[in-house]
Amino acid sequence: MKNKSLLLSAVLMLVLSIVLAACGGDKKAGDSGNKNDKNGSDYGIKFLSIATGGTGGTYYPLGGNFANMIKDATGVEANATTSGASAENMTLIQKGEAEVAFTQTDIATYANEGTMMFNGKKVDNINGLGTLYPETIQIVTTAKSGIKSVADLKGKTVSVGEAGSGTLANAEQILEMYDLTVDDLKARNLSFDDSTTGIQDGTIHAAFITAGTPTGAVEGLAATEDVVIVPLESDKIDALIEKYPYYAKETIPSGTYGADADLETVAVQAMLVVSSELTDDLVYEMTKAIFENTDKIGHAKGKLIKAENALDGMAIELHPGAKKYFDEKGISAE
Incomplete structure (x- = not known):
């Protein structure tokens, strides 16, 4: 009888220990969910x-x-x-x-x-x-396209950035300085990767790309094509900045994408x-x-x-x- 009593006590103690451990574990897990693992700060987000x-x-x-x-x-x-x-x-x-x-x-x-x-x-x-850092507006094409200025984009198939993107807004504002709109182009709304792929396979002639230079997608294109970045004329740059003061003059240095001279364009800040x-x-x-x-x-x-x-x-x-x-x-x- 005494042995049974001792056994029952031992079982009860074990159950109680498990329950207490479980409660303690739940509390610790809850704390871990609310507090940062590194220094205990409560940032309210995991x-x-x-x-x-x-x-x-x-x-x-x-x-x-x-x-x-x-x-x-x-x-x-x-x-x-x-x-x-x-x-x-x-x-x-x-x-x-x-x-x-x-x-x-x-x-x-x-x-x-x-x-x-x-x-x-x-x-x-x-x-x-x-x-x-500066987000450079790059109008990307190739030497074989024959495009040398923004005016040459008229009637061409051009990626102007994805719908609703910052690149599209930049394209519209730059075209405005040349009395053009996206309706004067055969406009396509493509990602940077799809834009450079399209230039490479000949389905588009040029693309507006707003990104820090060098841009990975353009570097990839330059590995197989003679890349040209279309320059902006000084008077057009000045007019753009006067109307939209969040732009700033930007120089793409020689050597970028294999270019042999500096190139003047504009940028916004990332x-x-x-x-x-x-x-x-x-x-x-x-x-x-x-x-x-x-x-x-x-x-x-x-x-x-x-x-x-x-x-x-x-x-x-x-x-x-x-x-x-x-x-x-x-x-x-x-």
């Missing part, structure tokens, strides 16, 4: 989606670098996803389908104001994290925007991770990404977390 662009552009490889930096600094899982780039990315944040996004400064302005392609569809939940719903602490750590680890960016544009330039062209409200970082560094908008 996963970040970074909207980039097509695989042939500059946003996508940079997005992969930034995702790794953010994860290393915060412990929050981050992933770079492909998209239709600038304009689509603003909509993705508006819908809550992305928390971080690459875009152009002009597109962020349109989204914030509810103008241009965002007419009546203002995006009111975006904040700036920082500007990155930037990162974030959802205004992200916590200040998280955005502070994200901003710090990116701008203090630029030497780890495995892309040529990494050399241009600097904290001291990160507020250049910032035309929308800065996220408080990013502002805290730049204030600590003594960096302010001009």
Whole structure:
């Protein structure tokens, strides 16, 4: 009888231990879901989606670098996803389908104001994290096309960027300086990769590509074709900047895509925007991770990404977390 009593006590103690362990385990799992694995900070989010662009552009490889930096600094899982780039990315944040996004400064302005392609569809939940580098407007063709100026694009089959993209807006504004519209072209709405493939196989004559140089898709084309970047005349550049002041003069240096001379064109700034719903602490750590680890960016544009330039062209409200970082560094908008 005594042995049975001892056995029953042992069984009860074991059951009680299992129950207590289970309760403790549940609590720990719950804490792990809310708190960051790296330093215990509560960022209120476990996963970040970074909207980039097509695989042939500059946003996508940079997005992969930034995702790794953010994860290393915060412990929050981050992933770079492909998209239709600038304009689509603003909509993705508006819908809550992305928390971080690459875009152009002009597109962020349109989204914030509810103008241009965002007419009546203002995006009111975006904040700036920082500007990155010039986004060069490149009108890409080949020597065999015979296209030497923007005027020569009339009647030609030309990719003007994906529908609703920043590239399309740039194409429309540049064509305007030459008294042309997309209706004067046989316009196609293609991604960067599809644009360069189309030039290579002869289905299109030229393509507008707005991206940091060198652009992967164009480098790929230059490996098999004699690539030509169509220049913009000085007076057209001046007129464009006067009407649309978010543009700036930009030089594509000789050697890019095999060119033997510098080429004058225009650029807007690439930037990162974030959802205004992200916590200040998280955005502070994200901003710090990116701008203090630029030497780890495995892309040529990494050399241009600097904290001291990160507020250049910032035309929308800065996220408080990013502002805290730049204030600590003594960096302010001009």
